Amino acid sequence: MVAFHASALDGVARNAALTIPLLLRLLASDGGRDRRPPRGGVQRAGLSESAVRVILAHPDPGVRIDFATSARAEPAQRARLVDDPSFKVRAALAYGPEVYDPRTKVAPLPDVVCVRLLDDPAPSVRTALLDSPHLTASFVASMATHHSSAARREAVCEWEILPPGERSALLADPDPGVRRAAALRECRRDARVTAELIRDPKSAAEALRRGLLVRADAERCVAERTHLAALAENPSLPADLVERLAVAPDEIVRLAVSLRPELDEARRMAIDFTVGDFDRGDGVQWVREGLTDPEVLRRAAISAHPLLRRAAARSPRLPSDLLCLLARVEDPVVENRLGIHHPDTPEEVLMRVYARLGGTFSAWMAETHPRFPREGLAARYADHPDGNYRRLAVRDPAATPALIERLSHDPAVWTRQAAVGDPRLPLHRLREALHVPELASSAGANPALPEDEMAAVLNRAGVPA
Template structure:
């Protein structure tokens, strides 16, 4: 480290390099709690103020933040979904009401496990809004008059009702006879006609004559498709339906038979394929890679996080002209240091390659001195702890 030490000292004269070190260390998943504590001592850090909400925290790091005298640290750890649940329980007695409130909201709205005794503490909190969240005694309830019961409508009254919401509900209700529901095939509202067209009992011929626009996604998809999706024969029939809406809803199911997945992955409709890739855990690797490489909106990178994306063979894209595919090459679990080193100087994917723990150690350390790669190198989990502390020493001396 002697030769490296001199290079780091010279690099520390560049403020951009030092800022890169601090940014990288803040995102380094292997940063030990002692180094995290030192990082938090800086008065100003070149990261967004919410960075602690998003980094992975083990029990020791959670304890550090829960005990921090800085209010923002305690607020951030209360919102961090990776923080240790049992250590977080101490926030139920935090002296600052804002911390207790955020902790209570995250605990109940995000359905976290409730450690023993926490519910009782929060239910007796001095703040009424915290007591209400925990189900304790809050403000006196406002007495409201019970509304008069709505009149019961017949099926005929529902399908002819002037209120669009009533007709929409009737259109999808299996209790409404098919003959009555089909009257709504000529309804002036597209959503009503669409709901009729997706009724379970309709034939393909009946569906195709109903004029309607099928939206890309559904807020309230027909529930019968989820029930039928577990029956391979029924799922195959839906996957072959001419009604694109049925196929899109089927593609959103978490698990499907392999041949049904294959049918949907080859569907001519882009949103059937996208929904399958985004929502179905059985989406095929080839489809995920295709969409990752070609989708043009801001959701393109999400396909890489599907469980079927990374697999041996992706290294074949290391020289592909598409930078997304060169990026994907780094997800090949069998690729070695040579591939990572080859991509480390790539202008478009080099940052991720430098952050890859497979990068040879000497190359990783060398890149700590380069302004364009200092942050990526400092975020590499293979960075020796001694080097992490040296970077903090130099940043403190700046």
């Protein structure tokens, strides 16, 4: 019964229909290990000011951490934890929400709050802030003059928007790590800086990959066979040396040459390269940096090179004609990336991805993708031999309460859970599911669960009235 109580309580906590009085009752629990308010209650959207105040003052730091990492809370609400007495809470605030859906955008904390976190007395808070993926470009650039070398090194990431004076200061920084990071940005337009970096084993490969080269250095590296795969990507590599590397004995080098942006299709596809079935093309720098550039996307998407098509499929801004083109490629990696990243992926592609991947990923895509089909799923899949497909029948707006109840007894647990969480489930079965351990959480989260039943779950879990 303890597992049932915890599971049902988790479901009720994330129930979209949970009333404010019941939510406050959850939050007002004493913070003991067995009564910690479930994360769903703290991380729900649209919390009232009274609920936020209770969270901010909650005696359990874990509750405050859950709120600090909520992707649904307003940044100004989370920012009120900047003076929390627990450094773990402040570190959670500094890093921000963990986001697994690439379509989810997290509003950053105000820069003024980040400034305070950057100077927090706890090292873990400062580190968490610098590791955060949610910082604004303006704040990152502002760290160029900070007293912390780690902060100055991070500021280099916004090299192009830094004033010339700050770039010069970073290139002469007293910290060698900052100087190296700055030089690796500056070398893209300064051959002298590139030449210096090539002599440093810690930076040679990256400098050869991105830096502005003089011919003598490029020829020497080719002759010495030094970092050839990195050199093959260099935009300033002379054309005759590109041709030499295109027939190099190392297939990794040939593959790197085949991905160069200036090659026409005939020359590109004449190179003897091999692409793995699961290679995604994330390392194609010119495409990765141009995922919002229509011309870059077009050049990559219309190419016959599998890695260029796969790299382009990662963009959520593909024009409709390129999306249709890539949807017909019949490349599983392209289809998977379209399904994850593009909101207008055709239904037939989404269904192929669903069939191929199955499991948790397919469930996530079916629940979150705006184009995933709904109509007609009950007729097509309610009696499918695979429970992963029977679960889809629950998504159909035309599915009847009788069918939903039938699927709540399905042999596949995921199908049962999907059915139990559907508001069309008859109330008698919903009440019954609250007492089934593997269904209790889904039943507790069902928005059709009456308020008195939610209160009863809190009672059984020992949450004080």
